[in-house]
Amino acid sequence: METWLTQPDLDDLDVGTVLQALADPTRLRIVRLLGQVEESTCTALDLPVKVSTVSHHVNILRQSGVVSTRLDGTARPSRLRRADLERRFPGLLDSILHATPPRAADQPATSDVSGA
Structure with a gap:
């Protein structure tokens, strides 16, 4: 039997809380990385921060209802x-x-027109 950490019920998810969690660049990158794989541990995610920092961000994503975490x-x-x-x-x-x-x-915007 799988054991999952607690997370908000579907009916309790708040769009403001979800968007606030996703507003952080590191958390957004975690979500995009998880979007490419089925699941991942904090140590397996390719991020330029300490594993403890990744763990903290994943915890915030779980508490906001964006991710599920199992033991x-x-x-x-x-x-x-x-x-x-x-x-x-x-x-x-x-x-x-x-x-x-x-x-x-x-980086310059690709739509910029020089010499105008």
Whole structure:
């Protein structure tokens, strides 16, 4: 039998809480990485921060209802709550996963026209 950490019920998910959790760049990157795989542990996610920081962010995502985390021995793999989020907020997760990331501040916009 699988053991899952507590998470909000579907009816208790609040769009403001979900969006607030996703507003952090590290958490958004975690969600995008989890969108590419079935599930992952904090140590397996390719992020430029300490594992303890990733764990903290995953915990916030779980508490806001974005991810589910199960216990697997000493590991805690997490996955997106795709079906739950789609039922509660249709299209939200897909919009986030498929949104074009912002360009870096030091890169010129491709639509800029020089010499005008």
